[in-house]
Amino acid sequence: MTLFDLRLQEIHNKLRSKELSVSDLVDEAFGKINEREDRVKAYLTLDEEQARSTAKKLDDKLASNEPKGLLFGLPAGIKDNIVTEGLRTTCASQFLSNYNPIYDATVVTKLKQAESVTIGKLNMDEFAMGGSTENSSFYPTRNPWNLDYVPGGSSGGSAAAVAAGEAYFTLGSDTGGSIRQPASYCGVVGLKPTYGLVSRFGLVAFASSLDQIGPITKNVEDAAYVLQAIAGYDKMDSTSANIEIPDYISALTGDIRGLRIAVPKEYMGEGVDPAVKESVMASLRVLESLGAEWEEVSLPHTEYAVAAYYLLASSEASSNLARFDGVRYGVRADNPDNLLDLYHKSRSQGFGSEVKRRIMLGTYALSSGYYDAYYLKAQKVRTLIKRDFDEVFAKYDIIVGPTAPTTAFRIGSQVDNPLTMYLNDILTIPVSLAGVPALSVPCGFAEGLPVGLQIIGKPFDESTILRVAHAFEANTEHHKQRPNL
Incomplete structure (x- = not known):
């Protein structure tokens, strides 16, 4: 048992009673990093000096009667596509290997206001493009x-750091499943909020109509606390929703009697590993025993989601990544012959193969003569997928299914097959296209690897999915198991 296995409330009680200091928590994080990071490789940049300095200031505050922040003293890791003032932000790309932002993302400002301690920046797929x-x-x-x-x-570093005990919680970003799928693979809790609930200001854009920041934690209660700290309207984000933020923590009542659950047959069909399916069925039996009822439903346009997503996301990526030209920031190619040569060489040298693939696909889909045939048609499919969810949510409270069709796969086994890699997100992508919230919670193991249960809610109804996940967690032991490192 480590300090990070304690619930947030337990840690705060120990801090108040002086059994524990913030410096102890930071020591725990860096102790695990020193012990495990050479094998796990979750971090790209560590900020130990600043973390210890912040911990000392918070320890001084412990002695006073001043009010404490919601995440007081908790060591956190930040995905490396969320900008942090003075702390290198690379998006795991050579293009930004020398980029030190001059401002904080809104979520980082909110974490500072909640008085957490930033440990460092976490590894990811370059510009969030990938699933491994x-x-x-x-x-x-x-x-x-x-x-x-x-x-x-793409939030693999964020999920691995929590699973390995190298951070108390982390932030990731989710465009087509990039919080939920790694949470499933690493046996932790990952929450993608409703699009617009959490500010995107300071998140390096991949696909602006899909990107959303969310927490990765060891348990559901902690996810509620982190969401409480980072949610809310931000005038700096034109897509931010100006709504009242409920009390997510008080929603964790454990009572789900009478709850109506929809289970899409498309999420339990061909391609879903039998062991994953069995874990999900066992989870439904647990929810049933707590008074919920479930029925099979259909989300008929699910089969078109992956194709529509990769057209839309790649199109938005080709537009968003045009700013990386070797002129304003980031790496610049040496000795270009002229301005066009500077663009060409900088982008050729700075971007990896997956990023180039998606820029090319997106530019093609947006080009004259193909826009209507591809991009516009994909937008229409997105509307149909959103309509599927609306129709189901008219009768049911939540939708439940697997987070991913399989458990984690071997390193190197799919990297040369982009299409197979894209299909790993088949169960998370429809949720992103519809803009609704979803959470992955550990629900079992298959051949020693974790399986995730995906709980999907109505727009801005994070309270219900947190309540259901919390009730499930309270009646199972999966989330208590830890990897043997």
Whole structure:
């Protein structure tokens, strides 16, 4: 048992009673990093000096009666596509290997206001494009449950750091499943909030209509606390939703009697590993025993989701990544012949193969003569997928299914087959296209690797999915198991 196995409330009680200091928590994080990081490789940049300085200031505050922040003293890791003032932010790309931002993302400002301690920046697939963290231009992250396997992606570093005990909680970003899928692979809790609930200001954009920041934690209660700290309207983000933020923590009542659950047959069909399916069925039996009822439903346009997503996301990526030209920031090619040559060489040298693939696909889909045939048609499919969810949510409270069709796969086994890699997100992508919230919670193991249960809610109804996940967690033991490192 480590300090990070304690619930947030337990840690705060120990801090108040002086059994524990913030410096002890930071020592725990860096102790685990020193012991495990050479094998896991979750971090790209560590900020030990600043972390210890912040811990000392918070320890001084412990002696006073001043009010304490919601995440007081908790060591946190930040995905490396969320900008941090004065702390290198690379998006795991050679293009930004020398980029030190001059401002904080809104979520980072909110974490500082909640008085958490930033440990460092976490590895990811380059510009969040990938599902295994093998597309990082620095090195792949490894799954703490089996170091020969991927941790998922693109927030693979964020999930692996929590699973390995190298941070109390982390922030990731989710475009098509990049919080939920690695959370499933690493046996932790990952929450993708409703699009617009958490500010995207300071998140380096991949696909602006899909990107959303969310927490990765060891348990559901901690996810509620982190979401409480980072949610809310931000005038700096034009897509931020100006709504009242409920009390997510008080929603964790454990009572789900009478709850109506929809289970899409498309999420339990061909391609879903039998062991994963069995874990999900066992989870439904647990929810049933707590008074919920479930029925099979259909989300008929699910089969078109992956194709629509990769057209839309790649199109938005080709537009968003046009700013990386070797002129304003980031790496610049040496000795170009002219301005066009500078663009060409800088982008050729700075971007990895997956990023180039998606820029090319997106530019093609947006080009004259193909826009209507591809991009516009994909937008229409997105509307149909959103309509599927609306129709189901008219009758049911939540949707439940597997987070990913399989458990984690071996490093190197799929990296040369982009299509197979893209299909790993088949169960998370529809949720992102519809803009609704979803959470992955550990629900079992298959051949020693974790399985995730995906709980999907109505727009801005994070309270219900947190309540259901918390009730499930309270009646199972999966989330208490830890990898043997």
